[in-house]
Amino acid sequence: MPDPEPTARPRYGRDEPYEVFEIDDLTLDCGRTLRPARIAYRTYGELNAAKDNAIVYPTWYSGRHWDNEWLIGEGMALDPDRWFVIVPNMLGNGLSTSPSNAPVPHDGPSFPPIRVRDNVEAQYRLVTERFGISTLPLVLGWSMGAGQTYQWAVSHPEMVQRILPFCGSPRTAPHNQVFLDSLRAALQAAVGFDGGRYTVPPAQGLRAFARIYAGWGFSQAFYRDEEWRRLGNTSLEDFVVDFWEGFFLDGRDPNNLLTMLDTWWHGDVGATPGAGSTEEALASIRATAIVMPAEKDLYFPPEDEAWAVSHMRAGTELRVIPGVWGHFAGGGKNPVDTAFIDAAVAELLARPSGI
Structure with a gap:
């Protein structure tokens, strides 16, 4: 059987x-x-x-x-x-x-x-x-x-x-809100953002957004100890481009990010x-x-x-x-x-x- x-x-x-x-x-x-x-x-x-x-x-x-x-x-x-x-x-x-x-x-x-x-x-x-x-x-x-x-x-x-x-x-917290304000400014100042009426999401702004995020998502000790190597990256720049820029360029829409950012800010x-x-x-x-x-x-x-x-x-x-x-x-x-x-x-x- x-x-x-x-x-x-x-x-x-x-x-x-x-x-x-x-x-x-x-x-x-x-x-x-x-x-x-x-x-x-x-x-x-x-x-x-x-x-x-x-x-x-x-x-x-x-x-x-x-x-x-x-x-x-x-x-x-x-x-x-x-x-x-x-x-x-x-x-x-x-x-x-x-x-x-x-x-x-x-x-x-x-x-x-x-x-x-x-x-x-x-x-x-x-x-x-x-x-x-x-x-x-x-x-x-x-x-x-x-x-x-x-x-x-x-x-x-x-x-x-x-x-x-x-x-x-x-x-x-207020310190958290300061971080969020920096993200918002990076997107809104990007060439092509056009007040949120862009036809193509401004990749330059998303890359800047990702670079700001990279300094916050992991700790100082994470970077000092080069823990990013455990994620398969070969250099600090490789990690920032591959992990962070790749993350936010993977279908994330700037207006969506700003909406969720505002939700977070007012939590x-x-x-x-x-x-x-x-x-x-x-x-x-x-x-x-x-x-x-x-x-x-x-x-x-x-x-x-x-x-x-x-x-x-x-x-x-x-x-x-x-x-x-x-x-x-x-x-x-x-x-x-x-x-x-x-x-x-x-x-x-x-x-x-x-x-």
């Missing part, structure tokens, strides 16, 4: 199909309405009959759903054989409704401002209306995904049982209606949490997240990712960091729910 067919495993990568959830009218925090708002997403695993095994794992600045797949897989904490992992793409990232795909007259620089809360409310509509889910065992995310994670726990405390924000914050759970302040918003979180900054993150240093944890419920853990990879400790590029994060996810999922 022949062996049974093996269980189908999810195929990963940017070329695999994804789904789109359409919201007829999504009124944004700024007062404008997207008609419609389309949320691109991909799922991994199967939703069980009780609908209590769903995990939300939002994307990050300029990331797409496949960029989150390094933390999903057989034998990992986010194992699709056990969990139903939903990866929603942020508004503005080029797959969900964005300046690059919005209809006239809302396209390009006329696209409305998006806030973190807008993304979370769209994701809430996806989770509840498309899937009928009322409980989330975990929400987690890297960088801007971490900001969305905090917002989920503030906006829907009755629903989110656990959170694991890594290399991100509930409120964008603050304290702006949630009824929250009162950032401190009060953090205190309202009921979810069991492990907060994971990276030791040498230049955007979201551990002391900032220690401050956040000090305002959260008793028992919230601050667990610092050690090492020199800075912000990209959470980017899935270093196997040691990946194992550290994966272990924390497994441990958190084994802890009692906060609600």
Whole structure:
């Protein structure tokens, strides 16, 4: 008798199909309405009959759903054989409704401002209306995904049982905003940007954008120790061109980048209606949490997240990712960091729910 067919495993990568959830009218925090708002997403695993095994794992600045797949897989904490992992793409990232795909007259620089809360409310509509889910065992995310994670726990405390924000914050710090302003200036000053009405994305501006980013994404120690060689690069210039310029020239639209940048700049759970302040918003979180900054993150240093944890419920853990990879400790590029994060996810999922 022949062996049974093996269980189908999810195929990963940017070329695999994804789904789109359409919201007829999504009124944004700024007062404008997207008609419609389309949320691109991909799922991994199967939703069980009780609908209590769903995990939300939002994307990050300029990331797409496949960029989150390094933390999903057989034998990992986010194992699709056990969990139903939903990866929603942020508004503005080029797959969900964005300046690059919005209809006239809302396209390009006329696209409305998006806030973190807008993304979370769209994701809430996806989770509840498309899937009928009322409980989330975990929400987690890297960088801007971490900001969305905090917002989920503030906006829907009755629903989110656990959170694991890594290399991100509930409120964008002033130093971080200065960095974002430099990125904005590089794009807007580029030859051919034309106030955002370009016909061809200005490659010169994207290269300058990437060069600024290169000084922030990894730590000083990462460069001093030439850790970029572990990514296959042969010189510092090779790394900056291959990794950084290549990243932002790979189909990233400047108006999309500016929209997401503005979302990041204004990130603050304290702006949630009824929250009162950032401190009060953090205190309202009921979810069991492990907060994971990276030791040498230049955007979201551990002391900032220690401050956040000090305002959260008793028992919230601050667990610092050690090492020199800075912000990209959470980017899935270093196997040691990946194992550290994966272990924390497994441990958190084994802890009692906060609600």
